[in-house]
Amino acid sequence: MTFIDWVSAPVNWVFAILGAVVLFSGFRVVTSRNIIHAALYLVGALAGTAALFLMLSAEFVAWVLVLVYIGAVIVLFLFGIMITRAPTGLDEGLSSDQRVLPALLASGVFVMMSWASIDAFGTQLVGSVGEPVPTEIIGDSLFGRFVIPFEVVSFVLLAALIGGITLARRDLSPAEEEERSAV
Amino acid sequence: MVEMSQLLFAAEEIHAGDGGWWADTAGIMLVLPFVAFLLILAFGKKLKYKGGEIAVAALAINLVWATVLLLMNANGGVLDQTTFEIGHIGSGLVFELGWVVDGLSILMFFLVNFVGLVVFVYALGYMKDDVRVDWFFAAFSLFAGAMLVLVGAPNLIQLIIGWEGVGLASYLLIGFYWEDLDNVRAGNKAFLTNKVADVGLILGAILVGVSIGSWDFGAIDFAAFEGAPELAAVATVGGLLLFFGAMGKSAQFPFHIWLPDAMAGPTPVSALMHAATMVTAGIYLMARMFPLFEYMAQNVRIVMIVIGTVTLFGVGLLAIVADDIKKVLAYSTVSQLGYMMTAIAAGGYTAGMFHLFTHASFKALLFLGAGSVIHAVHSNNMSDMGGLRKFMPTTFWTWVVGALALSGIGLSGFWSKDEILATMGEQGLTVVLWISIAGAFVTAFYMGRATFLTFFGSYKGDGQPHESPRIMTVPLVILAVPAAVAGVLNIPGLSLPRLGNFTEWLAVRLVPMGDHHAEAINLGLAAAGLAAAVLGVVIGWLIYYPDKDTQLQRDSFEIPVLFPLLRKKYYIDDLALGIVALIKGPLARLVDWTSTYVIDGLVNGVAGLVKGFGVFVYDTLDQRGVDGVFNGLSAAADGAGSVVRKWQSGRVQQYAASFVAGALILVVLFVFVI
Amino acid sequence: MLLSQFLVLAAALFAFGVYGLLVRRNIVLILLSVELMLNAVNINLIAFESVLATPEAIGHVFAIFVITVAAAEVGIGLAIVLMIFRNRKSANVDDLNLMRW
Numbered sequence: 001m002t003f004i005d006w007v008s009a010p011v012n013w014v015f016a017i018l019g020a021v022v023l024f025s026g027f028r029v030v031t032s033r034n035i036i037h038a039a040l041y042l043v044g045a046l047a048g049t050a051a052l053f054l055m056l057s058a059e060f061v062a063w064v065l066v067l068v069y070i071g072a073v074i075v076l077f078l079f080g081i082m083i084t085r086a087p088t089g090l091d092e093g094l095s096s097d098q099r100v101l102p103a104l105l106a107s108g109v110f111v112m113m114s115w116a117s118i119d120a121f122g123t124q125l126v127g128s129v130g131e132p133v134p135t136e137i138i139g140d141s142l143f144g145r146f147v148i149p150f151e152v153v154s155f156v157l158l159a160a161l162i163g164g165i166t167l168a169r170r171d172l173s174p175a176e177e178e179e180r181s182a183v
Numbered sequence: 184m185v186e187m188s189q190l191l192f193a194a195e196e197i198h199a200g201d202g203g204w205w206a207d208t209a210g211i212m213l214v215l216p217f218v219a220f221l222l223i224l225a226f227g228k229k230l231k232y233k234g235g236e237i238a239v240a241a242l243a244i245n246l247v248w249a250t251v252l253l254l255m256n257a258n259g260g261v262l263d264q265t266t267f268e269i270g271h272i273g274s275g276l277v278f279e280l281g282w283v284v285d286g287l288s289i290l291m292f293f294l295v296n297f298v299g300l301v302v303f304v305y306a307l308g309y310m311k312d313d314v315r316v317d318w319f320f321a322a323f324s325l326f327a328g329a330m331l332v333l334v335g336a337p338n339l340i341q342l343i344i345g346w347e348g349v350g351l352a353s354y355l356l357i358g359f360y361w362e363d364l365d366n367v368r369a370g371n372k373a374f375l376t377n378k379v380a381d382v383g384l385i386l387g388a389i390l391v392g393v394s395i396g397s398w399d400f401g402a403i404d405f406a407a408f409e410g411a412p413e414l415a416a417v418a419t420v421g422g423l424l425l426f427f428g429a430m431g432k433s434a435q436f437p438f439h440i441w442l443p444d445a446m447a448g449p450t451p452v453s454a455l456m457h458a459a460t461m462v463t464a465g466i467y468l469m470a471r472m473f474p475l476f477e478y479m480a481q482n483v484r485i486v487m488i489v490i491g492t493v494t495l496f497g498v499g500l501l502a503i504v505a506d507d508i509k510k511v512l513a514y515s516t517v518s519q520l521g522y523m524m525t526a527i528a529a530g531g532y533t534a535g536m537f538h539l540f541t542h543a544s545f546k547a548l549l550f551l552g553a554g555s556v557i558h559a560v561h562s563n564n565m566s567d568m569g570g571l572r573k574f575m576p577t578t579f580w581t582w583v584v585g586a587l588a589l590s591g592i593g594l595s596g597f598w599s600k601d602e603i604l605a606t607m608g609e610q611g612l613t614v615v616l617w618i619s620i621a622g623a624f625v626t627a628f629y630m631g632r633a634t635f636l637t638f639f640g641s642y643k644g645d646g647q648p649h650e651s652p653r654i655m656t657v658p659l660v661i662l663a664v665p666a667a668v669a670g671v672l673n674i675p676g677l678s679l680p681r682l683g684n685f686t687e688w689l690a691v692r693l694v695p696m697g698d699h700h701a702e703a704i705n706l707g708l709a710a711a712g713l714a715a716a717v718l719g720v721v722i723g724w725l726i727y728y729p730d731k732d733t734q735l736q737r738d739s740f741e742i743p744v745l746f747p748l749l750r751k752k753y754y755i756d757d758l759a760l761g762i763v764a765l766i767k768g769p770l771a772r773l774v775d776w777t778s779t780y781v782i783d784g785l786v787n788g789v790a791g792l793v794k795g796f797g798v799f800v801y802d803t804l805d806q807r808g809v810d811g812v813f814n815g816l817s818a819a820a821d822g823a824g825s826v827v828r829k830w831q832s833g834r835v836q837q838y839a840a841s842f843v844a845g846a847l848i849l850v851v852l853f854v855f856v857i
Numbered sequence: 858m859l860l861s862q863f864l865v866l867a868a869a870l871f872a873f874g875v876y877g878l879l880v881r882r883n884i885v886l887i888l889l890s891v892e893l894m895l896n897a898v899n900i901n902l903i904a905f906e907s908v909l910a911t912p913e914a915i916g917h918v919f920a921i922f923v924i925t926v927a928a929a930e931v932g933i934g935l936a937i938v939l940m941i942f943r944n945r946k947s948a949n950v951d952d953l954n955l956m957r958w
Contacts, residue, residue, distance in 0.1 A: 030877030080935040102879030110872035117864035141913035160929035167936035833957030
């Protein structure tokens with residue numbers, strides 16, 4: 001497929017716009033000097049990603065992304081930022097001074113992965129935007145073939161829950177321990 | 184190597200029995216004293232007489248065998264030898280130990296055991312309340328055993344073993360009172376003088392033994408008798424060397440110097456060892472080797488006669504000026520040994536041995552009597568004595584018996600000395616004969632002097648001396664008997680019924696001795712000897728009998744020039760000391776120099792080398808080399824570590840960066856390269 | 858739509874995430890960068906699923922798992938950040954270098 005062909009398909013324009021949004025947001029996440037802005041830019045990146053998922057017929061996953069990721073995780077992040085009393089304004093010290101080596105490494109990673117991808121999948125086409133994958137299939141799969149990973153992941157969540165509570169609990173003074181256990 | 188059977192075959196010509204069971208078990212005499220030695224050392228201290236009882240018992244048992252064998256020999260002769268092969272020396276020479284039983288050895292067995300027993304009993308009383316009595320009897324028993332080993336020796340090697348043994352015992356007993364250094368010096372003098380002479384003995388023994396291939400006396404006797412050429416070749420030199428050895432033990436001039444000093448030992452020791460037995464070992468050796476001298480080494484005999492004569496007269500003179508009563512007897516002993524040696528050298532095998540026999544009894548008697556006197560007045564010197572016959576009658580009368588015997592006036596000494604004079608006359612040794620007669624005069628003179636100074640006159644000391652206890656006087660009486668009557672055993676021409684006479688007893692040897700025996704008394708010589716002796720007593724009486732205020736005044740007779748020379752003992756002692764000092768000084772300095780510069784230098788040099796090498800190894804090899812390598816290695820590891828360590832900065836992002844970089848590299852590697 | 862375009866996009870996002878991981882000093886921002894990387898992975902999974910169209914929608918299921926685990930991880934991660942902040946009064950990762958040589 002040539003570039004002309006690619007450009008002439010409208011679905012690719014949508015992709016280009018969404019891709020630009022995602023990339024820009026991602027870029028701002030890692031370079032923003034305002035920590036709240038960085039978190040919010042991540043929201044943008046995630047939203048763009050959800051839209052891309054919709055394009056790829058992954059409707060369920062897209063909405064899960066929005067609900068869980070943006071709805072809970074980012075909120076959690078904001079909570080974390082607040083609790084750690086990060087300066088909410090401009091903060092020059094958010095990024096390290098040594099940026100050359102990480103940039104090189106990141107570029108290396110990008111180059112290597114894209115080269116591998118293009119080299120391997122060259123002109124593979126994704127199917128056109130069509131019917132979304134039925135949630136029913138995902139459900140069957142989740143409780144069928146992948147029921148054990150499903151259970152394990154639920155354990156992980158449980159562990160995270162308990163662990164989070166335990167870790168984040170304020171250390172009680174002996175007097176308060178007494179009081180609490182007496183009750 | 185001459186077979187024993189051959190020897191016994193020869194012996195049949197001499198009509199001797201083999202001694203039966205007694206001869207076969209005679210070895211017990213050699214062993215018992217050593218057993219006594221050990222027992223005394225183990226238990227002696229606990230006994231009443233501190234072990235003396237054990238010593239006496241051992242010799243008493245021995246005396247049984249000795250007496251039986253003596254009687255058997257008198258009644259038909261005993262000739263036997265028992266040996267046990269111990270080993271080989273070289274390719275042919277056999278080393279044997281055992282005992283020989285023939286006329287000569289039986290006599291010596293009897294002598295040693297009898298006189299020894301008497302002296303031991305005497306010593307029980309004499310040494311009472313003295314120091315180290317148990318050690319005294321132990322060493323004395325040791326001596327007795329060694330002496331018996333010597334006289335019972337069937338070969339030269341065992342004889343030498345016994346010889347050295349008595350030398351050791353002599354050393355131990357002379358230096359018995361070692362708290363006084365002079366006594367120790369006397370012991371050393373005796374031992375060293377003997378040792379110088381022993382060189383001759385050992386060399387002579389080797390020479391003789393190697394020449395005929397055996398040290399066995401029977402073999403030597405046989406070889407000498409048969410005129411074996413191998414023996415004849417070495418006979419003169421060997422005989423001379425053996426005589427040299429005998430000179431030391433029997434105190435012949437000039438080796439006599441140790442005997443007077445040996446009087447430092449307790450009196451019983453002087454009585455037994457230095458009068459009757461040990462000093463007679465040299466005479467015994469000459470008698471044992473008599474065939475060699477009689478049939479082969481006649482030239483040596485001239486030397487022996489000269490030395491023997493010088494000894495008998497020259498040393499006899501020394502007794503005239505001695506103040507110590509024991510020294511008088513000591514010089515007398517040397518003089519009498521000279522008589523014996525001269526007699527044997529002149530061919531008087533029987534004469535010499537007979538005089539040895541009689542001399543043993545009367546000289547031991549005289550010594551024991553002197554001991555009794557010394558015990559009473561607590562001094563050895565005649566200047567502290569005088570008039571003792573009133574206080575000590577038994578001692579006095581037994582002394583008189585001994586003195587008369589020694590002087591040759593009647594009694595046993597007369598007969599034995601007469602036999603010697605007869606031998607000399609027979610051999611035509613006129614000069615020697617006249618000197619011997621003069622010697623008889625001197626002997627009587629000094630004995631008279633000793634007797635008159637000691638027992639006559641009046642006692643000048645404090646208090647009252649008293650007679651010795653019975654345990655000491657009884658032995659005196661016992662010894663007086665043979666001193667008096669032993670002469671009858673060898674009256675020329677007389678043979679006792681059933682017992683025979685001394686000559687016959689002594690002749691029981693493997694080969695005929697070929698010595699000459701007188702068939703009748705030579706009245707002329709007998710008279711001459713007797714006259715000389717009586718003259719000596721008379722003149723002595725004239726000079727020394729009168730009493731004066733002090734003993735020294737009584738003893739004031741002086742012959743100018745002679746007496747001072749005698750007091751200096753002919754300067755022989757000084758000569759010996761000078762020789763020793765001469766050798767000692769430069770030699771000791773040379774040895775010291777060698778030790779310090781040569782030997783020490785060598786050792787120090789080697790030590791220095793080793794030390795230098797050690798330093799090299801340590802500094803260079805170990806410190807710089809090995810340590811350097813290891814230090815370098817560790818420094819390298821350390822340096823590398825401190826560089827690599829910086830990686831562990833604790834900063835997670837750095838770890839993450841490394842992680843990513845590593846992953847990249849790996850992926851590139853796996854995808855594009857491999 | 859080419860498959861590669863999605864993959865390249867995901868790769869770029871991933872690279873941004875790596876950069877952020879290595880450069881950011883605030884721990885929360887580092888966690889944010891990690892989320893970015895996980896997101897990129899999700900894009901990859903969905904893209905491949907849409908090509909492969911497996912009967913059990915494996916790609917989708919895995920993407921859900923990834924999201925779930927990411928959520929759990931954020932929970933714990935922030936709890937830890939909280940503790941660190943309580944102890945050190947700082948959320949600067951440069952200060953957390955006790956496990957150095």
